[in-house]
Amino acid sequence: MENTLNEKIKIGISACMYGAKVRYNSKGFDILGYLKREKNDFLWTPVCPEVMSGLSVPRSSIRLVGGNGFDFWERSAQVKNRSGKNVSGMIRAGSMSCFETLKRVDVDAYIFMEGSPSCGINRTTLRKESLGKPPGVFGALLLKEQMFLIPALDLQSPLKWWDWKRRLVAFTWFKRKELNTFSEFFECWDILKILCQEIDEESSKGVEESIEFFSDKTNPKEFEKIQIEILDILRTPSNPIKIKKWLWENYNSLKKIHSIEVDKVREPEYLRGVTHVANEMLQVELEARKVKKCFKSSPIDYAPGR
Numbered sequence: 510m511e512n513t514l515n516e517k518i519k520i521g522i523s524a525c526m527y528g529a530k531v532r533y534n535s536k537g538f539d540i541l542g543y544l545k546r547e548k549n550d551f552l553w554t555p556v557c558p559e560v561m562s563g564l565s566v567p568r569s570s571i572r573l574v575g576g577n578g579f580d581f582w583e584r585s586a587q588v589k590n591r592s593g594k595n596v597s598g599m600i601r602a603g604s605m606s607c608f609e610t611l612k613r614v615d616v617d618a619y620i621f622m623e624g625s626p627s628c629g630i631n632r633t634t635l636r637k638e639s640l641g642k643p644p645g646v647f648g649a650l651l652l653k654e655q656m657f658l659i660p661a662l663d664l665q666s667p668l669k670w671w672d673w674k675r676r677l678v679a680f681t682w683f684k685r686k687e688l689n690t691f692s693e694f695f696e697c698w699d700i701l702k703i704l705c706q707e708i709d710e711e712s713s714k715g716v717e718e719s720i721e722f723f724s725d726k727t728n729p730k731e732f733e734k735i736q737i738e739i740l741d742i743l744r745t746p747s748n749p750i751k752i753k754k755w756l757w758e759n760y761n762s763l764k765k766i767h768s769i770e771v772d773k774v775r776e777p778e779y780l781r782g783v784t785h786v787a788n789e790m791l792q793v794e795l796e797a798r799k800v801k802k803c804f805k806s807s808p809i810d811y812a813p814g815r
């Protein structure tokens with residue numbers, strides 16, 4: 510099976526992180542500047558739920574009152590501005606409008622601004638001031654949709670971005686696959702399983718067991734359930750310790766089997782910065798792809814437009 514993704518990945522992004530000065534204080538930040546030319550490999554859809562709500566720029570900051578973003582959609586929490594005005598109706602309309610835009614585009618992922626009572630996922634605090642309980646209102650919609658969610662500030666770290674990108678590419682490739690037969694499903698798992706084991710060994714073992722005990726190998730509905738479990742694993746970040754360990758193993762297997770050699774790939778215990786590790790990863794990825802071999806830490810070759 511071809512382990513290449515040629516179509517561009519579509520990503521929604523909090524507009525204030527795309528450089529639009531739409532925050533409550535008229536500020537914005539071009540986080541994509543960190544990606545340099547790589548930014549052109551993706552199709553971007555910036556949205557701002559607060560501006561789409563009809564709240565102006567600048568505006569007084571808003572907060573969730575009485576619960577988190579999920580409670581808001583259940584109508585047991587509200588959104589108020591600094592003067593106590595209830596702006597729930599506006600925020601509901603603006604969030605739905607942005608959400609529908611992302612659905613219309615059929616985005617594969619969303620890059621969110623952490624800390625916002627709208628776009629935040631794990632935190633809704635502004636300069637240490639709590640603006641309610643996480644997730645934010647828009648964040649809750651994205652979580653319900655099981656969107657692939659990337660915190661904007663992780664684009665500043667070369668290793669974190671490398672980790673997000675390889676998983677996003679694998680996620681999108683697998684999500685877009687039409688799985689009609691058990692052997693198609695199994696070939697995909699075979700390509701992704703080492704990466705999944707690195708991310709979450711326990712859940713990957715569960716996937717292996719479910720595959721072993723498939724009750725009906727002719728029923729695509731059976732694969733769909735497990736496909737969702739695998740996509741869930743791919744949404745989860747790895748960490749530098751696991752990344753270094755598996756880089757070393759996967760690189761050595763490429764070296765042994767396919768004679769692929771890269772200068773200065775170090776054993777996991779060797780102390781070096783995360784930027785150095787990211788460079789090692791990129792080098793191995795490049796050399797493996799030149800000779801069309803699969804680097805199991807980053808199993809899908811992203812070649813948009815090729």
Ligand code: SF4
Nearest residue numbers: 523524525557625628
């Ligand atoms: S965090 Fe979200 S709602 Fe707030 S300014 Fe940025 S895009 Fe708009």
